[in-house]
Amino acid sequence: MSTVLRIAREEWRLWLRSKVVVAAALIVAVLLAATSVLTVNRVAEEQSQRIEQQIAAEQTFFAQPDRHPHRMVHYGHYAFRPPPPLAVFEPGVDAVTGQSIFLEGHRQNTAMFADTKAAADLGGFASLTPAILYQLLLPLLLIVLGHAMFLRERESGTLAVMLAQGQSGTKLALGKAAALLAVIAIFMIPLIGVAAYSVSLGESALAATSLVAGYFLYLCIWGGIVLAASILLKQRAVSLGALIFVWLFAALIVPRFAINASSAVIDAPGKIESDLVMLAEQRKLGDGHNAADPAFMQLQAQVLEEYGVETIEELPINWRGVVASYSEAELTELLNSYADKRMELEASQSHLFGLFGFASPTIAISSASRTLSGTDLATHHRFLRESEDLRFGFVQALNEKHATDLDYTADINRNNGEEASRAARINANAWQVLDEFRFEPDSAVQRMDRAMPSLGILIAWLIAASGVVYLASRKVRL
Amino acid sequence: MLRHLSRETRFLAKDRGAVFWLLLAFVLSVVAVSFGIAEVREQRETIATLIEEDAADRSNALEGQEDWGSAAYYAFHLTYAPPSDFAFAAMGQRDSSSWKHRVRMLALEGQIHEADTRNADFGLVGRFDFAFLAASVAPLLLILLLYDLRASERTMRRHDLLVATAGSSRSLWLPRALVRVTALALLLLMPLWVGSTIEGTAASLTLQASGIVIGSLLIWWLIVELVSRIDASPSILLTSLIGLWLAIAILVPAVSKAVIEAANPVPDGGEILLLQRETVNDAWDLPKEATMDPFVERHPEYADHSEIGEEGFEWKWYYAFQQVGDQVVEPLATQYREARLARDKQAGVAAWASPTSLVERAFEKLAGTDARSMIAYEDRVRDYHRELRAFYYPLMFPEEPFDEELLSGLPAFTPTS
Numbered sequence: 001m002s003t004v005l006r007i008a009r010e011e012w013r014l015w016l017r018s019k020v021v022v023a024a025a026l027i028v029a030v031l032l033a034a035t036s037v038l039t040v041n042r043v044a045e046e047q048s049q050r051i052e053q054q055i056a057a058e059q060t061f062f063a064q065p066d067r068h069p070h071r072m073v074h075y076g077h078y079a080f081r082p083p084p085p086l087a088v089f090e091p092g093v094d095a096v097t098g099q100s101i102f103l104e105g106h107r108q109n110t111a112m113f114a115d116t117k118a119a120a121d122l123g124g125f126a127s128l129t130p131a132i133l134y135q136l137l138l139p140l141l142l143i144v145l146g147h148a149m150f151l152r153e154r155e156s157g158t159l160a161v162m163l164a165q166g167q168s169g170t171k172l173a174l175g176k177a178a179a180l181l182a183v184i185a186i187f188m189i190p191l192i193g194v195a196a197y198s199v200s201l202g203e204s205a206l207a208a209t210s211l212v213a214g215y216f217l218y219l220c221i222w223g224g225i226v227l228a229a230s231i232l233l234k235q236r237a238v239s240l241g242a243l244i245f246v247w248l249f250a251a252l253i254v255p256r257f258a259i260n261a262s263s264a265v266i267d268a269p270g271k272i273e274s275d276l277v278m279l280a281e282q283r284k285l286g287d288g289h290n291a292a293d294p295a296f297m298q299l300q301a302q303v304l305e306e307y308g309v310e311t312i313e314e315l316p317i318n319w320r321g322v323v324a325s326y327s328e329a330e331l332t333e334l335l336n337s338y339a340d341k342r343m344e345l346e347a348s349q350s351h352l353f354g355l356f357g358f359a360s361p362t363i364a365i366s367s368a369s370r371t372l373s374g375t376d377l378a379t380h381h382r383f384l385r386e387s388e389d390l391r392f393g394f395v396q397a398l399n400e401k402h403a404t405d406l407d408y409t410a411d412i413n414r415n416n417g418e419e420a421s422r423a424a425r426i427n428a429n430a431w432q433v434l435d436e437f438r439f440e441p442d443s444a445v446q447r448m449d450r451a452m453p454s455l456g457i458l459i460a461w462l463i464a465a466s467g468v469v470y471l472a473s474r475k476v477r478l
Numbered sequence: 479m480l481r482h483l484s485r486e487t488r489f490l491a492k493d494r495g496a497v498f499w500l501l502l503a504f505v506l507s508v509v510a511v512s513f514g515i516a517e518v519r520e521q522r523e524t525i526a527t528l529i530e531e532d533a534a535d536r537s538n539a540l541e542g543q544e545d546w547g548s549a550a551y552y553a554f555h556l557t558y559a560p561p562s563d564f565a566f567a568a569m570g571q572r573d574s575s576s577w578k579h580r581v582r583m584l585a586l587e588g589q590i591h592e593a594d595t596r597n598a599d600f601g602l603v604g605r606f607d608f609a610f611l612a613a614s615v616a617p618l619l620l621i622l623l624l625y626d627l628r629a630s631e632r633t634m635r636r637h638d639l640l641v642a643t644a645g646s647s648r649s650l651w652l653p654r655a656l657v658r659v660t661a662l663a664l665l666l667l668m669p670l671w672v673g674s675t676i677e678g679t680a681a682s683l684t685l686q687a688s689g690i691v692i693g694s695l696l697i698w699w700l701i702v703e704l705v706s707r708i709d710a711s712p713s714i715l716l717t718s719l720i721g722l723w724l725a726i727a728i729l730v731p732a733v734s735k736a737v738i739e740a741a742n743p744v745p746d747g748g749e750i751l752l753l754q755r756e757t758v759n760d761a762w763d764l765p766k767e768a769t770m771d772p773f774v775e776r777h778p779e780y781a782d783h784s785e786i787g788e789e790g791f792e793w794k795w796y797y798a799f800q801q802v803g804d805q806v807v808e809p810l811a812t813q814y815r816e817a818r819l820a821r822d823k824q825a826g827v828a829a830w831a832s833p834t835s836l837v838e839r840a841f842e843k844l845a846g847t848d849a850r851s852m853i854a855y856e857d858r859v860r861d862y863h864r865e866l867r868a869f870y871y872p873l874m875f876p877e878e879p880f881d882e883e884l885l886s887g888l889p890a891f892t893p894t895s
Binding site: 076093095119122256 | 495502506509513516517520524527531532534535538556570571574575578579580591596597598599600601602603604605606609610613614615618622626711714716717718720721724728729731736739742744746747751752755759762763791814817822825829832834835837838839842848849
C-alpha cells in the first residue's frame with residue numbers, strides 16, 4: 001500500500017512543479033467558485049421572486065370584487081414554478097421552458113417568456129453554470145493533468161527501473177489512480193459546498209448526496225479514461241490528442257448529435273399542430289358559453305328528469321352554470337388527452353436521448369444531474385399537470401357557484417342595463433375556492449428512481465474504464 | 479512554391495493522425511448538413527400541413543356565423559416564418575423563439591408570446607448544425623492539425639536540421655500549414671456546397687458563408703502559429719491552445735452574455751401579460767366610456783359609432799376593450815422588444831471578442847435565424863393583426879349588415895421572405 005501512496009505523492013510533487021498544471025487547476029478553481037457564487041445568487045433571487053409572485057397572484061384573486069362567477073373563470077390565475085434548491089447548481093430546463101403559466105377557463109396555455117427567448121445571442125453554449133463546468137471543464141482538466149502520467153515513466157526510463165525492481169504495472173497504475181483521485185476529491189469540494197448549501201435551503205440530504213456521488217462517478221470515469229490512454233499510448237502528444245478527441249466527441253458532438261437524432265426519430269408535433277386536430281373535435285363538443293347549443297340537449301333532458309321539472313327555468317339550480325361545468329369537464333378531458341400525448345412523445349424523445357449515454361458519459365451525468373436537482377423535463381411536465389389540476393379545480397368550483405349561487409333569470413338578464421348586471425353577481429367570498437399552489441420538487445426517492453437508469457449507465461462506464469485500466473496495466477511491458 | 483505544396487500534400491497523405499482529423503471534419507460536416515436539411519424539410523412540411531388545416535378549421539368556424547363579432551371571435555389565422563433556403567446551416571433562434579402562431583382579433587399581447595413548445599431538453603443542449611461545427615468544432619480540429627508542426631519535428635530531433643536545409647523557414651512551415659488549412663476548409667465546405675445546391679441557396683450567400691468559414695480558420699491559424707513559436711513540448715503547446723480555445727469559444731461569450739443581460743434588463747414577461755389581462759377584465763365592470771374613450775382616441779374615424787347601449791352585450795365594446803388592453807401594455811411590450819434588440823446589438827459588438835460567436839452570429843444572419851429576424855417575424859404578426867382589425871372595424875363599428883360573402887376578403891397572411 002505504501003508503494004501506491006508513494007507513487008501518488010510523487011505524481012503530485014511533479015504536478016505542483018508544473019506551471020501549466022498549476023495554472024490550469026487555479027483557473028478552473030476560480031471559475032468554479034465564481035460561477036457557483038453567481039448562480040447561487042441568481043437562483044436564490046428568482047426563487048424568492050416567484051414565491052412572492054405566486055402569493056401576490058392569489059391575493060389579487062381573493063381581492064376581486066363581487067362579480068358574475070364566469071367573469072372570474074376568464075379572469076384567471078397564475079401558477080409559478082420557483083426553482084428547487086439544487087437549481088443553484090443545475091438550473092436545468094428552467095431557462096428554456098419559462099417559469100410561469102396563465103390559467104383560465106376553456107384553455108390550456110403554455111408557460112410563456114422563457115429566458116432564452118430574450119437572451120443575448122452569442123452562439124453555441126453561452127451560459128455557464130456550475131453543472132456545465134463540472135460536465136465539460138473538469139474532464140479537460142483531468143486530461144491535461146493525467147494524459148502523460150504513465151507515459152512519463154516510460155519516456156524518462158524510470159518504468160524499466162521500477163519493473164525491474166519487481167513493482168507490477170497494476171501497482172503503478174493504482175498509484176497514478178490514487179493521485180488522480182485526490183485531484184478529483186479536491187475538485188469535488190465546491191460541489192459539496194453548493195450541495196450542503198442547498199440542504200440548508202431545505203433540499204433532502206439524499207438527493208444532494210446522490211448528486212455529489214453522481215459527479216464523483218463521472219469524474220472517476222474520466223480519470224479512468226485518461227489513465228487508460230496514458231498507459232496504452234506511447235507518445236505524449238498522441239495521448240493528449242486522442243483524449244481531446246474523446247472529450248470533443250463525448251462533450252460536444254454526441255449530445256448535439258443525439259438531439260438531432262432523437263428529434264428525427266420521434267416526431268412530437270408542436271402545440272399548434274395538435275391543437276388544430278383537437279379544435280375540430282372540440283367543435284363537436286359544443287360551446288360552453290351557449291347553453292342553447294344542440295350538443296347540450298341530451299344533458300338538458302337528463303337534468304330536467306333528475307329534478308322532475310319541465311323547463312330549465314323551473315330548475316332549482318342555474319342551468320347555465322350546469323352547462324359551463326359540463327362542457328369544461330368534457331373539454332378538459334380532451335385537452336388533457338392531447339397534452340398527455342404530447343408530453344409522452346417528449347418524454348420518449350428524452351428517453352431516447354438518455355440512451356445515448358452509452359456513447360457519452362456526459363449525456364448520462366447531465367440527465368442524472370437534472371433529474372436529481374429536480375430541473376428535468378419530467379418535473380416540468382409535472383408542473384404542467386399540477387397547474388392544470390389547479391386550473392380545473394378553480395374553474396369547476398366557480399362553475400358550481402354559478403349553478404348554485406346565481407339565479408337563472410338574473411343570469412339571463414345580466415346584459416340588460418346597470419342594475420341587471422349588478423343583480424347577476426355573486427359575493428366575493430366565493431373566490432376563496434381557489435386553492436393555494438406551491439410547486440414542490442419531487443421527493444428525493446422519486447428523483448432517485450428516475451435517475452437510476454442514468455446512474456446505472458455511469459456505473460457501467462466506470463466498470464468499463466477501470467476494466468481497461470486494469471487489463472492494460474497488467475500487460476505493461478517496456 | 480507549387481513544388482513545396484505538392485511535397486507537403488504527399489506528406490499529409492502519409493500522416494495518419496492528420497488524415498483522421500480531416501476525415502472527421504468531413505464526416506461531421508456531412509452529418510451537420512444532412513440533419514439541417516432534414517430539419518428544414520420537416521419544418522416546411524409542418525407549415526404546409528398547418529396552412530391546409532388552418533384554412534379548413536377557419537372555414538368550419540366561419541360557417542353559419544351570424545354577426546361580425548362572432549366571426550372574428552371564432553376564426554383563428556395562422557402566421558408563420560418559413561425557414562430560409564440557408565436555414566439548414568444555422569437553425570439559430572428558431573429553436574428558442576417560436577416561428578408559428580395562430581392569432582385572432584382578441585388582444586394580441588395575450589397571443590403573441592405563446593410558445594409553440596418543443597422538447598425543453600432540446601433547447602437546453604442545442605443542435606449540431608453547420609454553424610456550430612464551423613464556429614466551435616472546426617477551430618479545435620485546426621488546433622489538433624497544426625499544433626505540433628514544429629514541435630513534432632523538435633521531438634524527432636529533426637527541427638534544426640530541417641530549418642538549416644530548407645533555406646528559409648517560410649518555404650518549410652508555410653506550405654505545410656497551408657496544405658492542412660486548405661484541406662480542412664475544403665472538407666468542411668464541400669458538404670455545405672452540396673447542401674446549398676440541394677436547397678437552392680443563392681450562390682452569393684454560399685460564397686459569403688464560405689468566406690466566413692475560411693476567415694475564421696485563418697484567424698485560428700494565426701493564433702496557433704503565434705503560440706506554437708514558443709519553444710515548448712507539443713503537449714504543453716496543445717494544452718495552452720486548448721486553454722485559449724476554451725477562453726475564446728466558451729468563457730468570453732458566457733461572460734459577455736452575462737454582462738449584456740445584466741446591463742439590459744427586459745421587463746418581466748409575466749407583467750406584460752398580467753397588465754393586459756387586468757385591463758381587459760376590468761373593462762367589464764367599468765363604465766363603457768372608460769373603454770370607448772381611449773379607443774376613439776386611437777380610432778377617431780369611429781367616433782360617431784362608439785355609443786354603446788346600456789342594455790345587452792355589444793361586440794363593438796368587447797373588441798374595443800381588447801384593443802385598449804393592447805394599448806395599455808404597449809409601452810411595456812415596446813420596452814420588451816427594444817431590450818431584446820439592444821441585447822442583440824450589444825451581443826453583435828461583443829462577438830468581435832470571440833471568433834466563435836462572430837461566426838455563429840454571421841451564419842444566423844445569413845440564414846435569417848438571428849434574433850433580429852425573429853423579431854421581424856413578430857412585427858409581421860403585429861402588422862397582420864392590424865390588417866385583421868382594419869378589415870373588421872369598418873364593418874363592425876358602423877354596424878354594416880353581416881354578409882358571409884365579404885369574409886372571403888379576409889386578409890391572408892403572407893410571410894416575408
